[in-house]
Amino acid sequence: MDSSERLVETYLxxxxxxxxxxxxxxxxxxxxLCDGRVAVEVRRLNQNHDDGTGRGLRGLEEVAIPLxxxxxxxxxxxxxxxASDQSWYVxxxxxxxxxxxxxxxxxxxxxxxxxxxxxxxQPFEAELTGGxxxxxxxxxxxxxxxxxxxxxxxxxxxxxxxxxxxxxxxHCIAEKTGKIxxxxxxxPEWWLVLPDQIGYGLDDFEQELFFDQASITPGSFxxxxxxxxxxxxxxxxxWP
Numbered sequence: 001m002d003s004s005e006r007l008v009e010t011y012l013x014x015x016x017x018x019x020x021x022x023x024x025x026x027x028x029x030x031x032x033l034c035d036g037r038v039a040v041e042v043r044r045l046n047q048n049h050d051d052g053t054g055r056g057l058r059g060l061e062e063v064a065i066p067l068x069x070x071x072x073x074x075x076x077x078x079x080x081x082x083a084s085d086q087s088w089y090v091x092x093x094x095x096x097x098x099x100x101x102x103x104x105x106x107x108x109x110x111x112x113x114x115x116x117x118x119x120x121x122q123p124f125e126a127e128l129t130g131g132x133x134x135x136x137x138x139x140x141x142x143x144x145x146x147x148x149x150x151x152x153x154x155x156x157x158x159x160x161x162x163x164x165x166x167x168x169x170x171h172c173i174a175e176k177t178g179k180i181x182x183x184x185x186x187x188p189e190w191w192l193v194l195p196d197q198i199g200y201g202l203d204d205f206e207q208e209l210f211f212d213q214a215s216i217t218p219g220s221f222x223x224x225x226x227x228x229x230x231x232x233x234x235x236x237x238x239w240p
Contacts, residue, residue: 004229005031008042008193011225011232029180030187039187041180043172045165045194045226065200067094068152068161070101072205074108075147081116087143088121089150091135099130108134116146151213161206165199166214169224169238177219184220191223201228201236210238 001009001022009032012020017034024030030039075090090112107128115121115136123137139148151162176192184190196202202210218224218239228234 004044004195005042007195007227007229007232008032008040011193011227011235012040014232025183025186029183030190033187037187038189038191039180039183040191040193041176041221043176043192043194044197045168045172046197065161065198067098067101068149071152072149074105075112075149076145076205078112078116078147079145081146084116084146085142086121087139087141087146087148088115089137089139089148091137091150091152093131093133093135093153095131097130099128099132103129104132107132112136112147149209151209161199162210162213165196165202165210165226166216168198169194170217173217173219173221173224177221180220189222190220191225192221193225193227195229196226196236197229199226200230201226201234207236210236 005022009020009022012032012034015034017038019035021033022031024033029041031042032040034040071090071092111126111134115124123135125133125135127133136147137150172194173192180190199206216224216239221239223237224239226236226238228236
């Protein structure tokens, strides 16, 4: 049993199943069988491209994800504009080396705080220090906060968080659907559970953003679940 399978085993044993069996039919699908009827396949969700640096996922996991969370917290922390019934999306682009967060925040403050107070704000784009840039455009309906992150573009990895999860999830679903095809009829229900090495399960807001912007084709699976590999209690059911 590898590390991903151990994580999924812990998750499954925390559910209401009476029995969780590992490899019930030997070295063929499923990886787990729960109560004799729910077959579970395991696959780590990660990027499926090589950035050419030999560092694999290091750039996305160590730079893009923490930056996304900082930008998200910063934008929502600005709150609602006084007497305003509108919200604005903020899309950002960055490259490496990334400017330090204090510099980025100071320049964002200079742009976004006056924008909130403007009586007639208009969409705009701006270049900040070190190749960091933003695009601000109006949301079609008001949100709880005046600003909402809409995503980002990483010049090195070639994608932003939600798009990376969507594309790589599609790859994993297709791969596993093909793998289980000869065995699909053995059990009435099949799950795909993926320790999420891209978004680490996503928080509530990011999950909402995912459902707004991503599309899932479940293949042969009745349920698809992303687990935070740092805490299997943090679960994101992307299907159904």
